[in-house]
Amino acid sequence: MEGILMEFNINLLPPVLFGTDTSLKAGERLKGLGCTKVLVVYDQGVKKAGIPDKIIESVKGAGIGVAVYEGVQADPPFHTLEECAEIGRKENVDGVLAIGGGSTMDTAKAANILLTNPSPIKQYTVRGGPVMKPGKILVLIPTTSGTGSEVTSVAVLTDPEEKKKKGIGGNFVRATLAIVDPLLTVGMPPSITADTGMDALSHAIEALTANRANPMSDVLAEKAVTLVMAYLPKAVKDGSDIEARTKMSFAAMIAGWAFINSNTQLGHAVGHTLGSMYHIPHGNACGVALPEIVEFISDTVPEAIRRVGIAMGLKTDESVSAANAGIMVRDALIDFNRKIGQKTLKQLNIKESALPEIAKSAAAEFLAASSPKKTSSDDILKMLKAAYMR
């Protein structure tokens, strides 16, 4: 936010119940929201980890009927959430409870819309599509700390035919209540901890530097950057470090609020492109060229870059030039990526010859329009080439 003479919205919905073992209050809360039968949505990984059992017990214990959908897939393809909604319609549920990472929460958000709106989901992903009616009661319980989907009003889905990420968004694509229980993230392996944590960091840094950044998104994003820098390495090193897990759950949540009040931009434009083309982890894909992106935009939003640097613990105040602040943030991000074991473009087995196609597709991604600086596909190619050399 380079000046305050601007108009902006502040939206800090939904309500959140945060803290250790809060997920065991799911039943009580759903009952309070008036639910009599809910569709519980999760994936096979969360099922194997045994996470849904106790939560479902709490739901049944509150006298609420349960139907389940266990088929969530990463980068949720359209047909999976149609399947999920079909179960919800057949079972006549009056609520949806998601337990999982971003893909699970986004599947639940989209399926919930289809409980009260006609299929297919694709029609709601296009500008000027039909107006959506509100869905049913939706409670989201994250088991990772990165996506922020528990508090955002978007769901990112995959159109398998076009091999493109497609989104739905708006007030009805938001939880009625989020329950953030950091204990659920304890079993996450180091690589997923790092990938999802890098997603949260990308949300925060992109929100701070996007063309819609504002004083509220700045406050949230700065705090998120500071927390991720301090606690993500600890959570990666020791997954049972409850303090680190708690701080990361909080950071991911406020980074979600930061970007929904501002926007993500070039990092996610590149990330979505790499995700659609190669199915590499979302956070790694968003962070892979983030250092070069920050350097590229530093001449357009110098104050925002200084703020990113200061939140990272760097001395990027007025005593250094904007260009140097950009370089300092770039180098610190490269170090941080290494420290938490994030893969480079080469390590992700992406061929140098594929970079022009990736750049072209990223420049056409709708989030690229939120860049504070006019950005061509040639600009993105230059950034990708620089990132490739690392």
Ligand SMILES: [Fe+2]
């Ligand atoms: Fe993201």
